[in-house]
Amino acid sequence: MRSFVPSRSSLLMAPALAWLTALMVVPCALVLALAFFRRGIYGGIEYSFTLENFGLVLDPLYASIFLNSARIAGAATLIAVVIGYAAAYAIAAAPRRWQPVFLFFSVLPFWSNYLIRTYAWIVLLNREGLITQLLRWFGYTGEPPSMLYTEGAVIAGLVYNYLPFVILACYAPLSRLNPELAEASRDLGASAMTTFRRVILPLTVPGIAAGAVFVFVLSIGNFVTPALLGGGRFQMIGNLVYDQFLTANDWPFGAALAMALIAIMLLVLTAQALAADRAAGRVAEAKGGADD
Amino acid sequence: MTATTLRHRSLKTSAIALGLAIALSAPAAAADLVISNWDGYMAPDAMAAFKAATGVSGEVVVHATNEEIMGKLVASGGKGYDVVFVSSPFAEVLNKLGLIETIDHAKVPNLANLYPEAAKLPHDVGNNFSVPYTWGTTGLCYRSDLVKTEPASWNDLLAPSDALKGKTTMLATDRWLLAAGQLAKGYSVNETDPAKLAEVKDLLISAKKTLLAYDDTTFYSKLISGEALMVQAWDGWCNYGIAENPQIKYTIPKEGSDLWVDTMVVMKASANKDAAFQFINFMLDAKNHAWAAQNIDYKVPNKPAMESLPADFLAKFPNMSMPVAELVKFEQLRDVGDAQRDYSKIVSEIKAAQ
Amino acid sequence: MTSSPARIFGLRTTLVLVFAFLYIPIAVVVALSFNQGGLPTVWSGFSLKWYASLAGNAAILSAALNTLIVALVSTAIATLLGTLLAIGVEMRRQYGSGLEALIFAPMIIPDIVLAVALLSFFSMLDFTLGLHTIILAHVVFNLAFVCSVVRARLKSFDWSIVEASADLGASAVTTFRRVTLPVILPAVVAGALLAFTLSVDEFIIAFFTAGAGRASTTLPMQIYSMIRFGITPEINALSTMVMAVSITALTLSQRLNRGVIGQ
Numbered sequence: 053m054r055s056f057v058p059s060r061s062s063l064l065m066a067p068a069l070a071w072l073t074a075l076m077v078v079p080c081a082l083v084l085a086l087a088f089f090r091r092g093i094y095g096g097i098e099y100s101f102t103l104e105n106f107g108l109v110l111d112p113l114y115a116s117i118f119l120n121s122a123r124i125a126g127a128a129t130l131i132a133v134v135i136g137y138a139a140a141y142a143i144a145a146a147p148r149r150w151q152p153v154f155l156f157f158s159v160l161p162f163w164s165n166y167l168i169r170t171y172a173w174i175v176l177l178n179r180e181g182l183i184t185q186l187l188r189w190f191g192y193t194g195e196p197p198s199m200l201y202t203e204g205a206v207i208a209g210l211v212y213n214y215l216p217f218v219i220l221a222c223y224a225p226l227s228r229l230n231p232e233l234a235e236a237s238r239d240l241g242a243s244a245m246t247t248f249r250r251v252i253l254p255l256t257v258p259g260i261a262a263g264a265v266f267v268f269v270l271s272i273g274n275f276v277t278p279a280l281l282g283g284g285r286f287q288m289i290g291n292l293v294y295d296q297f298l299t300a301n302d303w304p305f306g307a308a309l310a311m312a313l314i315a316i317m318l319l320v321l322t323a324q325a326l327a328a329d330r331a332a333g334r335v336a337e338a339k340g341g342a343d344d
Numbered sequence: 345m346t347a348t349t350l351r352h353r354s355l356k357t358s359a360i361a362l363g364l365a366i367a368l369s370a371p372a373a374a375a376d377l378v379i380s381n382w383d384g385y386m387a388p389d390a391m392a393a394f395k396a397a398t399g400v401s402g403e404v405v406v407h408a409t410n411e412e413i414m415g416k417l418v419a420s421g422g423k424g425y426d427v428v429f430v431s432s433p434f435a436e437v438l439n440k441l442g443l444i445e446t447i448d449h450a451k452v453p454n455l456a457n458l459y460p461e462a463a464k465l466p467h468d469v470g471n472n473f474s475v476p477y478t479w480g481t482t483g484l485c486y487r488s489d490l491v492k493t494e495p496a497s498w499n500d501l502l503a504p505s506d507a508l509k510g511k512t513t514m515l516a517t518d519r520w521l522l523a524a525g526q527l528a529k530g531y532s533v534n535e536t537d538p539a540k541l542a543e544v545k546d547l548l549i550s551a552k553k554t555l556l557a558y559d560d561t562t563f564y565s566k567l568i569s570g571e572a573l574m575v576q577a578w579d580g581w582c583n584y585g586i587a588e589n590p591q592i593k594y595t596i597p598k599e600g601s602d603l604w605v606d607t608m609v610v611m612k613a614s615a616n617k618d619a620a621f622q623f624i625n626f627m628l629d630a631k632n633h634a635w636a637a638q639n640i641d642y643k644v645p646n647k648p649a650m651e652s653l654p655a656d657f658l659a660k661f662p663n664m665s666m667p668v669a670e671l672v673k674f675e676q677l678r679d680v681g682d683a684q685r686d687y688s689k690i691v692s693e694i695k696a697a698q
Numbered sequence: 699m700t701s702s703p704a705r706i707f708g709l710r711t712t713l714v715l716v717f718a719f720l721y722i723p724i725a726v727v728v729a730l731s732f733n734q735g736g737l738p739t740v741w742s743g744f745s746l747k748w749y750a751s752l753a754g755n756a757a758i759l760s761a762a763l764n765t766l767i768v769a770l771v772s773t774a775i776a777t778l779l780g781t782l783l784a785i786g787v788e789m790r791r792q793y794g795s796g797l798e799a800l801i802f803a804p805m806i807i808p809d810i811v812l813a814v815a816l817l818s819f820f821s822m823l824d825f826t827l828g829l830h831t832i833i834l835a836h837v838v839f840n841l842a843f844v845c846s847v848v849r850a851r852l853k854s855f856d857w858s859i860v861e862a863s864a865d866l867g868a869s870a871v872t873t874f875r876r877v878t879l880p881v882i883l884p885a886v887v888a889g890a891l892l893a894f895t896l897s898v899d900e901f902i903i904a905f906f907t908a909g910a911g912r913a914s915t916t917l918p919m920q921i922y923s924m925i926r927f928g929i930t931p932e933i934n935a936l937s938t939m940v941m942a943v944s945i946t947a948l949t950l951s952q953r954l955n956r957g958v959i960g961q
Contacts, residue, residue: 060786060789060870061789063786064782064783064785064789065783065786065787065790066786067779067783068779068780068782068783068845069783069800071841072800072801072803072838072841072842075816075834075835075837075838076803076804076807076812076815076838078819079812079815079818079819080807080812080815082815082818082819082822083814083815083818096441113692113693113696114692116696117692117696120696120698135716135719138712139712141712142709142710142712142713143713146709146713156952158716158720160948161721163895163899163944163945163947164899164937164940164941164944164945165898165899165918165921165940166901166918167921167922168727168921168937169723171727171921171925171929171933171937172723172724172727174929175726175730175934176723176726178929179569180569180570180571182726198556212720215716215720269806269808270808272808273809274810275902276901276902276922280925280926283513283556283558283559284516284557284558284559284695285552285555285557285558285695287692287695290808292692293814294810297814297817297906298411298412298415298906299409299414299415299518299688300518300684300685300688301414301415301418302688303818307814307818310810310814310815313808313810313811314807314808314811317807321806378911380911383923383927403912405910405911405912405915406923408923408926408927416910419817419827420826420909420910421824424826424827424909424910561926561928562926562927562928
């Protein structure tokens with residue numbers, strides 16, 4: 053019986069794993085391989101080995117695009133984490149029976165179409181858009197501010213789209229937080245601020261890290277938001293990959309960029325795992341302390 | 345018991361639904377021809393008229409830009425398409441890639457309607473692999489009621505007066521974006537000298553600071569709404585704005601323009617080439633081509649068609665009456681081969697610049 | 699401390715502001731879909747005309763049908779494969795981190811990377827692109843999501859019941875139908891609804907793996923090209939309808955499987 057179970061479990065897993073292998077692992081390996089070939093003059097692929105595509109990724113221009121994407125994604129992540137954490141905190145502090153309801157409604161927009169949520173910001177921000185209308189209604193007569201096609205618009209779009217996930221990720225550890233911990237801290241004379249900084253925040257780092265990674269990874273690889281809200285004035289890695297495959301026809305370089313994107317993702321995930329590990333250590337410590 | 349029955353029934357229903365869905369996802373009875381064109385770039389009733397005239401049905405699919413359709417054609421080897429509308433430098437590339445068919449002149453007798461100049465265009469002398477559909481210039485499209493002095497130079501766009509700052513757009517596609525800088529500098533629109541391209545790049549990066557957006561699909565509606573006051577535009581697309589607001593005007597800067605030519609090509613992978621040629625011939629018919637011109641407000645290289653355009657239409661869109669001899673004086677964008685990678689890189693640099 | 703009025707006020711204000719931020723943009727889109735005028739920014743009276751014009755738009759109707767086909771078929775395949783995968787993994791109890799990574803990857807890999815990988819793959823195999831290639835691609839991430847929802851349910855499953863059932867002479871199929879399935883069914887359905895929603899909304903991968911023309915244009919692709927050509931109330935009307943569908947599916951999923959999404 054015991055020896056029978058693993059083989060049956062393999063059988064159950066086989067179709068899905070085969071699917072993932074054929075349609076994810078193999079294609080990704082193919083992209084990795086592509087990155088080592090040369091581009092033909094008219095877009096085809098020349099099958100001769102080269103490292104120049106990876107060299108090109110490090111070219112000051114493309115490196116600066118990477119840095120700039122990281123900056124925009126970083127700003128979006130920071131803002132989303134601040135707002136998301138505050139929201140999660142407020143939800144976790146609400147009466148128990150209301151918490152699932154609040155949580156559900158903060159995630160709901162996330163399940164409406166990404167393009168539609170981005171489009172909503174075009175409607176709000178364009179020069180004849182709702183915000184301008186509101187300003188006029190309040191008696192503003194000057195030149196309408198230009199809000200669409202700015203870096204701020206791109207960041208707002210990213211924050212808006214990914215905020216619900218941060219709320220979700222931060223809520224989980226906040227809701228599991230033992231209220232006695234905060235009480236103990238207070239009893240020991242710590243101010244509310246100190247309690248938050250020294251007790252609550254460290255214990256919820258895993259949630260923050262998970263939310264931050266999600267926003268950062270999705271933002272840096274995004275091409276829709278910069279294209280629609282940036283008016284083509286902002287180039288992010290996602291746009292660059294898109295351009296290499298669909299406009300410049302330079303698949304090998306596009307492949308190298310895609311691999312660089314994966315490398316960044318792995319880096320960020322590793323950092324998150326480390327942060328979670330350290331926090332786990334702290335939780336154990338805090339628990340031990342609370343038990344004393 | 346009820347639970348089991350229910351489950352069985354739902355399993356059966358889902359099995360049926362699944363079968364149905366798979367059956368539906370198989371390619372449906374497709375049209376005889378698949379034609380890819382820019383959205384709104386032919387008369388809306390063109391396919392119905394073509395079917396009535398020839399019995400051949402065609403489906404029009406749209407692409408937003410040359411680059412987008414090129415990406416698809418290169419990825420798929422052209423499979424799935426019969427006739428594609430692309431600008432001439434892209435037709436050149438498709439030809440060099442061996443993806444498009446030689447035009448069989450015997451099957452397209454209406455080629456005789458083309459202006460003699462349209463049969464001698466440098467990108468394809470003798471219309472061997474491409475048939476010109478529309479042609480024109482790239483210039484400045486602006487709100488004459490809101491722009492105080494009529495623009496005369498590309499520099500009026502690239503280094504605008506204070507009133508225009510943040511209210512200009514430029515085309516987003518590599519070649520036309522660079523062309524504005526190349527023309528302003530007095531260089532060829534096919535310039536490949538790295539030093540000269542670097543100058544063009546610097547000029548365009550400095551122009552970016554005053555730009556609202558890069559836009560090659562909605563610039564005319566930005567003019568109409570007043571979001572933008574002056575835009576780099578193709579003449580025919582400026583006409584879309586003129587049609588809605590006569591205060592919108594088009595001008596060719598003193599440094600000149602490119603001569604752009606949008607062409608029809610037949611894919612080698614097409615299973616229905618005779619019908620494809622039949623379609624091209626149909627489009628070149630004097631009456632149909634004139635009807636197309638009036639629908640899309642673009643100049644067509646068809647002599648009898650242009651001569652038949654009504655006077656009020658020509659009066660409304662002054663750039664439609666530009667003499668052919670003047671038009672063909674401008675330089676065509678050509679495929680620049682290996683330098684395309686430099687072009688792409690420069691455009692990336694411009695778009696990445698802060 | 700927990701009940702200081704200032705603190706409660708602060709928490710409530712935070713909630714109100716966050717919900718305003720989340721819902722005002724969507725509310726504006728929905729409200730302006732009923733706008734009479736042609737500008738989706740200035741209110742000029744109530745009208746349903748944009749919904750009527752949607753109903754008469756053949757391109758949108760065909761895109762909606764395509765989306766439905768892609769979502770239904772990919773969900774069906776993904777639900778089957780993802781559920782089996784979840785049972786297999788949980789049954790095994792000890793599993794390598796490689797396996798975990800493989801199952802986790804489709805949920806975290808940037809869409810654009812999977813999209814270009816699949817495009818290169820299909821192109822190299824000389825595969826004709828079409829609805830079927832979108833379906834193949836959507837199953838990849840859908841099965842991972844179904845698997846994770848079902849696994850969450852199985853975490854608390856007592857496998858000794860399965861052994862007991864087998865010991866009592868029930869066949870594997872009977873055991874599955876009578877014992878395992880009833881336990882995981884809500885999670886399976888919730889996972890399927892989740893997959894359906896994801897598939898209906900997915901744009902980037904579909905954009906890259908779609909073939910020529912209307913035959914394989916999905917609704918998000920149609921919306922993207924409409925947005926690129928300017929803003930019209932018709933987009934608002936279409937958006938409102940698409941949102942209604944996704945939100946209904948999600949609400950159902952949540953009801954069937956309380957808490958899974960929130961975990």
